[in-house]
Amino acid sequence: MFSHCSAPKPAFSANRQTVVAADTVSFKNMSEKAVSYSWDFGNGETSTDARPVHRYFRSGDYTVTLTATDEKGKSKSITQLINVTPPKECLIRIETPMGNMLARLSDATPQHQDNFVKLVEQNYYDDLLFHRVINGFMIQGGDPNSRGASANARLGSGGPGYQIPAEFVDSLAHVKGALAAARTNNPQKASSGSQFYIVDGRSVTDAELNKQESSTGVRYPSDVREKYLEVGGAPFLDQGYTVFGQVIEGLDVIDKIAATKTLSGDRPEEDVWMKISLVR
CATH class of the missing domain: 2.60.40.10 (Immunoglobulins)
Known part of the structure:
Protein backbone atom coordinates (compact mmCIF):
# COMPACT_ATOMS: atom_id res chain seq x y z
CA MET A 1 0.00 0.00 0.00
CA PRO A 86 27.06 -6.96 -33.85
CA PRO A 87 25.02 -8.75 -36.53
CA LYS A 88 26.50 -11.82 -38.21
CA GLU A 89 25.55 -10.42 -41.63
CA CYS A 90 26.57 -7.19 -43.36
CA LEU A 91 23.53 -4.96 -42.88
CA ILE A 92 22.83 -1.36 -43.82
CA ARG A 93 20.03 1.01 -42.84
CA ILE A 94 18.64 3.35 -45.50
CA GLU A 95 16.69 6.27 -44.04
CA THR A 96 14.40 8.35 -46.27
CA PRO A 97 11.59 10.87 -45.70
CA MET A 98 9.14 8.12 -46.72
CA GLY A 99 10.35 5.53 -44.25
CA ASN A 100 13.38 3.37 -43.60
CA MET A 101 14.75 0.22 -45.18
CA LEU A 102 17.04 -2.50 -43.87
CA ALA A 103 19.21 -4.25 -46.46
CA ARG A 104 21.67 -7.13 -46.46
CA LEU A 105 24.89 -6.84 -48.52
CA SER A 106 25.97 -10.14 -50.06
CA ASP A 107 29.28 -11.82 -49.25
CA ALA A 108 29.12 -13.35 -52.75
CA THR A 109 29.96 -9.95 -54.30
CA PRO A 110 32.96 -8.93 -52.16
CA GLN A 111 34.22 -6.07 -54.33
CA HIS A 112 30.83 -4.39 -54.38
CA GLN A 113 30.30 -5.02 -50.69
CA ASP A 114 33.70 -3.62 -49.73
CA ASN A 115 33.25 -0.53 -51.90
CA PHE A 116 29.74 0.20 -50.62
CA VAL A 117 30.82 -0.23 -46.99
CA LYS A 118 33.77 2.10 -47.58
CA LEU A 119 31.53 4.82 -49.00
CA VAL A 120 28.96 4.44 -46.22
CA GLU A 121 31.72 4.78 -43.61
CA GLN A 122 32.76 8.01 -45.35
CA ASN A 123 29.13 9.31 -45.12
CA TYR A 124 29.26 9.52 -48.92
CA TYR A 125 25.54 8.88 -49.39
CA ASP A 126 24.18 11.18 -46.70
CA ASP A 127 21.80 13.77 -48.18
CA LEU A 128 22.09 12.42 -51.72
CA LEU A 129 18.84 11.99 -53.65
CA PHE A 130 16.95 9.20 -55.26
CA HIS A 131 17.23 11.16 -58.48
CA ARG A 132 15.53 8.70 -60.83
CA VAL A 133 12.40 6.71 -59.97
CA ILE A 134 10.19 4.67 -62.28
CA ASN A 135 7.07 3.11 -60.83
CA GLY A 136 6.99 -0.64 -61.38
CA PHE A 137 10.71 -0.68 -62.20
CA MET A 138 13.23 0.81 -59.77
CA ILE A 139 14.47 3.75 -57.67
CA GLN A 140 18.01 5.01 -58.30
CA GLY A 141 20.43 7.15 -56.30
CA GLY A 142 24.07 7.61 -55.37
CA ASP A 143 25.04 10.48 -57.69
CA PRO A 144 27.19 12.84 -55.57
CA ASN A 145 26.04 15.74 -57.76
CA SER A 146 22.51 15.33 -56.38
CA ARG A 147 23.42 16.73 -52.96
CA GLY A 148 21.76 20.15 -52.84
CA ALA A 149 21.00 19.97 -56.57
CA SER A 150 18.74 22.59 -58.08
CA ALA A 151 15.40 21.51 -59.52
CA ASN A 152 16.64 21.75 -63.12
CA ALA A 153 20.01 20.06 -62.55
CA ARG A 154 20.86 17.14 -64.86
CA LEU A 155 21.67 14.18 -62.63
CA GLY A 156 22.89 10.65 -63.15
CA SER A 157 26.45 11.05 -64.39
CA GLY A 158 28.29 11.64 -61.11
CA GLY A 159 30.45 9.19 -59.21
CA PRO A 160 33.73 8.72 -57.33
CA GLY A 161 35.79 8.42 -60.52
CA TYR A 162 36.18 4.65 -60.74
CA GLN A 163 34.22 1.52 -61.63
CA ILE A 164 33.79 -1.88 -59.98
CA PRO A 165 34.22 -5.08 -62.03
CA ALA A 166 30.98 -6.98 -62.61
CA GLU A 167 30.18 -9.76 -60.12
CA PHE A 168 27.30 -11.86 -61.48
CA VAL A 169 25.90 -14.56 -59.20
CA ASP A 170 22.93 -16.73 -60.23
CA SER A 171 21.49 -16.70 -56.70
CA LEU A 172 21.47 -12.87 -56.67
CA ALA A 173 18.69 -11.78 -59.01
CA HIS A 174 16.60 -8.69 -59.68
CA VAL A 175 13.68 -9.70 -57.49
CA LYS A 176 11.71 -6.94 -55.78
CA GLY A 177 13.96 -5.25 -53.23
CA ALA A 178 17.22 -6.23 -54.93
CA LEU A 179 20.04 -3.72 -54.38
CA ALA A 180 22.07 -3.44 -57.58
CA ALA A 181 24.81 -1.31 -59.11
CA ALA A 182 23.97 1.13 -61.88
CA ARG A 183 26.41 1.46 -64.75
CA THR A 184 27.14 3.16 -68.03
CA ASN A 185 27.09 1.23 -71.29
CA ASN A 186 30.42 -0.62 -71.34
CA PRO A 187 31.41 -4.03 -72.74
CA GLN A 188 32.73 -5.28 -69.40
CA LYS A 189 29.44 -4.37 -67.69
CA ALA A 190 31.50 -2.73 -64.95
CA SER A 191 29.50 -1.01 -62.23
CA SER A 192 29.37 2.64 -61.21
CA GLY A 193 31.55 3.34 -58.21
CA SER A 194 28.64 4.77 -56.23
CA GLN A 195 25.31 4.79 -58.06
CA PHE A 196 22.86 2.04 -57.20
CA TYR A 197 19.21 1.17 -57.65
CA ILE A 198 16.61 -0.81 -55.74
CA VAL A 199 14.16 -2.91 -57.73
CA ASP A 200 10.46 -2.12 -57.47
CA GLY A 201 9.51 -4.42 -60.33
CA ARG A 202 6.32 -6.01 -61.61
CA SER A 203 4.76 -9.47 -61.76
CA VAL A 204 6.90 -12.18 -63.36
CA THR A 205 5.91 -15.46 -65.06
CA ASP A 206 7.70 -18.78 -65.45
CA ALA A 207 7.81 -18.18 -69.20
CA GLU A 208 9.77 -14.94 -68.71
CA LEU A 209 12.26 -16.66 -66.44
CA ASN A 210 12.70 -19.51 -68.92
CA LYS A 211 13.33 -16.99 -71.70
CA GLN A 212 15.91 -15.17 -69.57
CA GLU A 213 17.72 -18.44 -68.86
CA SER A 214 17.81 -19.27 -72.57
CA SER A 215 19.07 -15.86 -73.66
CA THR A 216 21.68 -15.19 -70.96
CA GLY A 217 22.80 -18.56 -69.63
CA VAL A 218 21.69 -17.74 -66.09
CA ARG A 219 20.34 -20.69 -64.13
CA TYR A 220 17.88 -19.65 -61.46
CA PRO A 221 18.00 -21.68 -58.24
CA SER A 222 14.54 -22.90 -57.19
CA ASP A 223 14.30 -20.41 -54.31
CA VAL A 224 15.08 -17.48 -56.64
CA ARG A 225 12.47 -18.62 -59.13
CA GLU A 226 9.91 -18.96 -56.34
CA LYS A 227 10.77 -15.47 -55.07
CA TYR A 228 10.30 -13.98 -58.54
CA LEU A 229 6.87 -15.59 -58.83
CA GLU A 230 5.95 -14.42 -55.31
CA VAL A 231 7.05 -10.76 -55.31
CA GLY A 232 8.00 -9.97 -58.92
CA GLY A 233 11.00 -8.03 -60.11
CA ALA A 234 12.97 -7.18 -63.26
CA PRO A 235 14.58 -10.42 -64.55
CA PHE A 236 15.56 -8.85 -67.88
CA LEU A 237 18.38 -7.09 -65.97
CA ASP A 238 19.93 -10.33 -64.72
CA GLN A 239 23.49 -10.93 -65.99
CA GLY A 240 23.57 -7.33 -67.16
CA TYR A 241 23.87 -5.47 -63.86
CA THR A 242 25.42 -6.66 -60.59
CA VAL A 243 23.04 -7.39 -57.73
CA PHE A 244 24.95 -7.07 -54.47
CA GLY A 245 22.27 -6.93 -51.78
CA GLN A 246 18.63 -7.26 -50.84
CA VAL A 247 16.16 -5.14 -48.90
CA ILE A 248 14.89 -7.36 -46.08
CA GLU A 249 12.62 -4.78 -44.43
CA GLY A 250 10.82 -1.82 -45.96
CA LEU A 251 9.54 -3.08 -49.32
CA ASP A 252 6.58 -0.75 -48.80
CA VAL A 253 9.01 2.18 -48.70
CA ILE A 254 10.23 1.24 -52.19
CA ASP A 255 6.63 1.32 -53.39
CA LYS A 256 6.06 4.76 -51.85
CA ILE A 257 9.17 6.27 -53.42
CA ALA A 258 8.50 4.64 -56.80
CA ALA A 259 4.95 6.04 -56.82
CA THR A 260 5.98 9.66 -56.28
CA LYS A 261 5.17 12.22 -58.96
CA THR A 262 8.12 12.89 -61.25
CA LEU A 263 9.47 15.58 -63.54
CA SER A 264 11.17 15.01 -66.87
CA GLY A 265 14.09 12.65 -66.47
CA ASP A 266 12.13 10.67 -63.85
CA ARG A 267 13.28 12.90 -61.01
CA PRO A 268 10.76 13.18 -58.14
CA GLU A 269 8.97 16.52 -57.87
CA GLU A 270 9.74 16.51 -54.14
CA ASP A 271 13.32 15.58 -53.25
CA VAL A 272 13.68 12.11 -51.73
CA TRP A 273 16.92 12.23 -49.72
CA MET A 274 18.77 9.31 -48.20
CA LYS A 275 21.00 8.59 -45.26
CA ILE A 276 22.79 5.25 -45.18
CA SER A 277 24.53 3.76 -42.15
CA LEU A 278 26.08 0.42 -41.24
CA VAL A 279 24.42 -1.80 -38.67
CA ARG A 280 27.30 -2.98 -36.54
Whole structure:
Protein backbone atom coordinates (compact mmCIF):
# COMPACT_ATOMS: atom_id res chain seq x y z
CA MET A 1 0.00 0.00 0.00
CA PHE A 2 1.22 3.51 -0.85
CA SER A 3 0.71 6.56 1.32
CA HIS A 4 -0.72 9.78 -0.08
CA CYS A 5 2.73 11.42 -0.15
CA SER A 6 4.74 8.50 -1.58
CA ALA A 7 6.50 8.88 -4.93
CA PRO A 8 5.76 6.71 -7.96
CA LYS A 9 7.50 3.36 -8.12
CA PRO A 10 9.08 2.76 -11.56
CA ALA A 11 9.75 -0.82 -12.63
CA PHE A 12 10.29 -2.48 -15.99
CA SER A 13 11.78 -5.51 -17.68
CA ALA A 14 13.09 -6.22 -21.19
CA ASN A 15 12.22 -9.34 -23.14
CA ARG A 16 15.98 -9.89 -23.50
CA GLN A 17 19.07 -8.35 -21.94
CA THR A 18 21.31 -9.19 -24.89
CA VAL A 19 20.17 -8.49 -28.44
CA VAL A 20 21.71 -8.51 -31.92
CA ALA A 21 21.86 -5.09 -33.60
CA ALA A 22 18.71 -4.37 -35.70
CA ASP A 23 16.58 -6.77 -33.66
CA THR A 24 13.82 -5.35 -31.46
CA VAL A 25 13.67 -5.09 -27.68
CA SER A 26 10.24 -5.02 -26.03
CA PHE A 27 9.90 -3.33 -22.66
CA LYS A 28 7.28 -4.34 -20.11
CA ASN A 29 6.28 -1.50 -17.81
CA MET A 30 5.43 -2.62 -14.27
CA SER A 31 5.46 0.82 -12.64
CA GLU A 32 2.97 1.70 -9.90
CA LYS A 33 1.34 4.98 -8.92
CA ALA A 34 2.36 6.69 -12.17
CA VAL A 35 0.37 8.43 -14.90
CA SER A 36 3.09 9.20 -17.44
CA TYR A 37 6.39 7.72 -18.52
CA SER A 38 9.59 8.88 -20.15
CA TRP A 39 12.10 6.44 -21.61
CA ASP A 40 15.71 7.16 -22.52
CA PHE A 41 17.20 4.24 -24.46
CA GLY A 42 20.79 5.37 -24.04
CA ASN A 43 21.42 5.97 -27.74
CA GLY A 44 19.93 9.44 -28.03
CA GLU A 45 16.40 8.19 -28.67
CA THR A 46 13.44 8.52 -26.30
CA SER A 47 9.78 7.53 -25.97
CA THR A 48 6.73 8.34 -23.88
CA ASP A 49 4.90 5.09 -24.67
CA ALA A 50 3.88 2.99 -21.72
CA ARG A 51 5.35 -0.19 -23.25
CA PRO A 52 7.75 0.76 -26.03
CA VAL A 53 9.49 -1.44 -28.56
CA HIS A 54 12.95 -0.22 -29.55
CA ARG A 55 15.70 -1.12 -32.03
CA TYR A 56 19.43 -0.57 -31.70
CA PHE A 57 21.50 -0.33 -34.87
CA ARG A 58 24.93 -0.19 -33.23
CA SER A 59 26.51 -2.69 -30.89
CA GLY A 60 27.52 -1.71 -27.37
CA ASP A 61 26.16 -1.42 -23.84
CA TYR A 62 23.19 0.90 -23.39
CA THR A 63 21.71 2.15 -20.13
CA VAL A 64 17.93 2.35 -20.45
CA THR A 65 16.25 4.81 -18.07
CA LEU A 66 12.55 4.83 -17.23
CA THR A 67 11.21 7.90 -15.43
CA ALA A 68 7.74 7.48 -13.98
CA THR A 69 5.69 10.53 -12.98
CA ASP A 70 2.56 10.63 -10.81
CA GLU A 71 -0.45 12.92 -11.05
CA LYS A 72 1.18 15.48 -8.73
CA GLY A 73 4.30 15.73 -10.91
CA LYS A 74 6.56 13.68 -8.65
CA SER A 75 9.07 11.63 -10.64
CA LYS A 76 11.38 8.75 -9.97
CA SER A 77 13.74 6.87 -12.29
CA ILE A 78 15.18 3.40 -12.64
CA THR A 79 17.82 2.05 -15.04
CA GLN A 80 18.70 -1.24 -16.68
CA LEU A 81 21.56 -2.31 -18.97
CA ILE A 82 21.00 -3.70 -22.47
CA ASN A 83 23.88 -5.36 -24.34
CA VAL A 84 23.77 -5.13 -28.15
CA THR A 85 26.03 -7.42 -30.19
CA PRO A 86 27.06 -6.96 -33.85
CA PRO A 87 25.02 -8.75 -36.53
CA LYS A 88 26.50 -11.82 -38.21
CA GLU A 89 25.55 -10.42 -41.63
CA CYS A 90 26.57 -7.19 -43.36
CA LEU A 91 23.53 -4.96 -42.88
CA ILE A 92 22.83 -1.36 -43.82
CA ARG A 93 20.03 1.01 -42.84
CA ILE A 94 18.64 3.35 -45.50
CA GLU A 95 16.69 6.27 -44.04
CA THR A 96 14.40 8.35 -46.27
CA PRO A 97 11.59 10.87 -45.70
CA MET A 98 9.14 8.12 -46.72
CA GLY A 99 10.35 5.53 -44.25
CA ASN A 100 13.38 3.37 -43.60
CA MET A 101 14.75 0.22 -45.18
CA LEU A 102 17.04 -2.50 -43.87
CA ALA A 103 19.21 -4.25 -46.46
CA ARG A 104 21.67 -7.13 -46.46
CA LEU A 105 24.89 -6.84 -48.52
CA SER A 106 25.97 -10.14 -50.06
CA ASP A 107 29.28 -11.82 -49.25
CA ALA A 108 29.12 -13.35 -52.75
CA THR A 109 29.96 -9.95 -54.30
CA PRO A 110 32.96 -8.93 -52.16
CA GLN A 111 34.22 -6.07 -54.33
CA HIS A 112 30.83 -4.39 -54.38
CA GLN A 113 30.30 -5.02 -50.69
CA ASP A 114 33.70 -3.62 -49.73
CA ASN A 115 33.25 -0.53 -51.90
CA PHE A 116 29.74 0.20 -50.62
CA VAL A 117 30.82 -0.23 -46.99
CA LYS A 118 33.77 2.10 -47.58
CA LEU A 119 31.53 4.82 -49.00
CA VAL A 120 28.96 4.44 -46.22
CA GLU A 121 31.72 4.78 -43.61
CA GLN A 122 32.76 8.01 -45.35
CA ASN A 123 29.13 9.31 -45.12
CA TYR A 124 29.26 9.52 -48.92
CA TYR A 125 25.54 8.88 -49.39
CA ASP A 126 24.18 11.18 -46.70
CA ASP A 127 21.80 13.77 -48.18
CA LEU A 128 22.09 12.42 -51.72
CA LEU A 129 18.84 11.99 -53.65
CA PHE A 130 16.95 9.20 -55.26
CA HIS A 131 17.23 11.16 -58.48
CA ARG A 132 15.53 8.70 -60.83
CA VAL A 133 12.40 6.71 -59.97
CA ILE A 134 10.19 4.67 -62.28
CA ASN A 135 7.07 3.11 -60.83
CA GLY A 136 6.99 -0.64 -61.38
CA PHE A 137 10.71 -0.68 -62.20
CA MET A 138 13.23 0.81 -59.77
CA ILE A 139 14.47 3.75 -57.67
CA GLN A 140 18.01 5.01 -58.30
CA GLY A 141 20.43 7.15 -56.30
CA GLY A 142 24.07 7.61 -55.37
CA ASP A 143 25.04 10.48 -57.69
CA PRO A 144 27.19 12.84 -55.57
CA ASN A 145 26.04 15.74 -57.76
CA SER A 146 22.51 15.33 -56.38
CA ARG A 147 23.42 16.73 -52.96
CA GLY A 148 21.76 20.15 -52.84
CA ALA A 149 21.00 19.97 -56.57
CA SER A 150 18.74 22.59 -58.08
CA ALA A 151 15.40 21.51 -59.52
CA ASN A 152 16.64 21.75 -63.12
CA ALA A 153 20.01 20.06 -62.55
CA ARG A 154 20.86 17.14 -64.86
CA LEU A 155 21.67 14.18 -62.63
CA GLY A 156 22.89 10.65 -63.15
CA SER A 157 26.45 11.05 -64.39
CA GLY A 158 28.29 11.64 -61.11
CA GLY A 159 30.45 9.19 -59.21
CA PRO A 160 33.73 8.72 -57.33
CA GLY A 161 35.79 8.42 -60.52
CA TYR A 162 36.18 4.65 -60.74
CA GLN A 163 34.22 1.52 -61.63
CA ILE A 164 33.79 -1.88 -59.98
CA PRO A 165 34.22 -5.08 -62.03
CA ALA A 166 30.98 -6.98 -62.61
CA GLU A 167 30.18 -9.76 -60.12
CA PHE A 168 27.30 -11.86 -61.48
CA VAL A 169 25.90 -14.56 -59.20
CA ASP A 170 22.93 -16.73 -60.23
CA SER A 171 21.49 -16.70 -56.70
CA LEU A 172 21.47 -12.87 -56.67
CA ALA A 173 18.69 -11.78 -59.01
CA HIS A 174 16.60 -8.69 -59.68
CA VAL A 175 13.68 -9.70 -57.49
CA LYS A 176 11.71 -6.94 -55.78
CA GLY A 177 13.96 -5.25 -53.23
CA ALA A 178 17.22 -6.23 -54.93
CA LEU A 179 20.04 -3.72 -54.38
CA ALA A 180 22.07 -3.44 -57.58
CA ALA A 181 24.81 -1.31 -59.11
CA ALA A 182 23.97 1.13 -61.88
CA ARG A 183 26.41 1.46 -64.75
CA THR A 184 27.14 3.16 -68.03
CA ASN A 185 27.09 1.23 -71.29
CA ASN A 186 30.42 -0.62 -71.34
CA PRO A 187 31.41 -4.03 -72.74
CA GLN A 188 32.73 -5.28 -69.40
CA LYS A 189 29.44 -4.37 -67.69
CA ALA A 190 31.50 -2.73 -64.95
CA SER A 191 29.50 -1.01 -62.23
CA SER A 192 29.37 2.64 -61.21
CA GLY A 193 31.55 3.34 -58.21
CA SER A 194 28.64 4.77 -56.23
CA GLN A 195 25.31 4.79 -58.06
CA PHE A 196 22.86 2.04 -57.20
CA TYR A 197 19.21 1.17 -57.65
CA ILE A 198 16.61 -0.81 -55.74
CA VAL A 199 14.16 -2.91 -57.73
CA ASP A 200 10.46 -2.12 -57.47
CA GLY A 201 9.51 -4.42 -60.33
CA ARG A 202 6.32 -6.01 -61.61
CA SER A 203 4.76 -9.47 -61.76
CA VAL A 204 6.90 -12.18 -63.36
CA THR A 205 5.91 -15.46 -65.06
CA ASP A 206 7.70 -18.78 -65.45
CA ALA A 207 7.81 -18.18 -69.20
CA GLU A 208 9.77 -14.94 -68.71
CA LEU A 209 12.26 -16.66 -66.44
CA ASN A 210 12.70 -19.51 -68.92
CA LYS A 211 13.33 -16.99 -71.70
CA GLN A 212 15.91 -15.17 -69.57
CA GLU A 213 17.72 -18.44 -68.86
CA SER A 214 17.81 -19.27 -72.57
CA SER A 215 19.07 -15.86 -73.66
CA THR A 216 21.68 -15.19 -70.96
CA GLY A 217 22.80 -18.56 -69.63
CA VAL A 218 21.69 -17.74 -66.09
CA ARG A 219 20.34 -20.69 -64.13
CA TYR A 220 17.88 -19.65 -61.46
CA PRO A 221 18.00 -21.68 -58.24
CA SER A 222 14.54 -22.90 -57.19
CA ASP A 223 14.30 -20.41 -54.31
CA VAL A 224 15.08 -17.48 -56.64
CA ARG A 225 12.47 -18.62 -59.13
CA GLU A 226 9.91 -18.96 -56.34
CA LYS A 227 10.77 -15.47 -55.07
CA TYR A 228 10.30 -13.98 -58.54
CA LEU A 229 6.87 -15.59 -58.83
CA GLU A 230 5.95 -14.42 -55.31
CA VAL A 231 7.05 -10.76 -55.31
CA GLY A 232 8.00 -9.97 -58.92
CA GLY A 233 11.00 -8.03 -60.11
CA ALA A 234 12.97 -7.18 -63.26
CA PRO A 235 14.58 -10.42 -64.55
CA PHE A 236 15.56 -8.85 -67.88
CA LEU A 237 18.38 -7.09 -65.97
CA ASP A 238 19.93 -10.33 -64.72
CA GLN A 239 23.49 -10.93 -65.99
CA GLY A 240 23.57 -7.33 -67.16
CA TYR A 241 23.87 -5.47 -63.86
CA THR A 242 25.42 -6.66 -60.59
CA VAL A 243 23.04 -7.39 -57.73
CA PHE A 244 24.95 -7.07 -54.47
CA GLY A 245 22.27 -6.93 -51.78
CA GLN A 246 18.63 -7.26 -50.84
CA VAL A 247 16.16 -5.14 -48.90
CA ILE A 248 14.89 -7.36 -46.08
CA GLU A 249 12.62 -4.78 -44.43
CA GLY A 250 10.82 -1.82 -45.96
CA LEU A 251 9.54 -3.08 -49.32
CA ASP A 252 6.58 -0.75 -48.80
CA VAL A 253 9.01 2.18 -48.70
CA ILE A 254 10.23 1.24 -52.19
CA ASP A 255 6.63 1.32 -53.39
CA LYS A 256 6.06 4.76 -51.85
CA ILE A 257 9.17 6.27 -53.42
CA ALA A 258 8.50 4.64 -56.80
CA ALA A 259 4.95 6.04 -56.82
CA THR A 260 5.98 9.66 -56.28
CA LYS A 261 5.17 12.22 -58.96
CA THR A 262 8.12 12.89 -61.25
CA LEU A 263 9.47 15.58 -63.54
CA SER A 264 11.17 15.01 -66.87
CA GLY A 265 14.09 12.65 -66.47
CA ASP A 266 12.13 10.67 -63.85
CA ARG A 267 13.28 12.90 -61.01
CA PRO A 268 10.76 13.18 -58.14
CA GLU A 269 8.97 16.52 -57.87
CA GLU A 270 9.74 16.51 -54.14
CA ASP A 271 13.32 15.58 -53.25
CA VAL A 272 13.68 12.11 -51.73
CA TRP A 273 16.92 12.23 -49.72
CA MET A 274 18.77 9.31 -48.20
CA LYS A 275 21.00 8.59 -45.26
CA ILE A 276 22.79 5.25 -45.18
CA SER A 277 24.53 3.76 -42.15
CA LEU A 278 26.08 0.42 -41.24
CA VAL A 279 24.42 -1.80 -38.67
CA ARG A 280 27.30 -2.98 -36.54
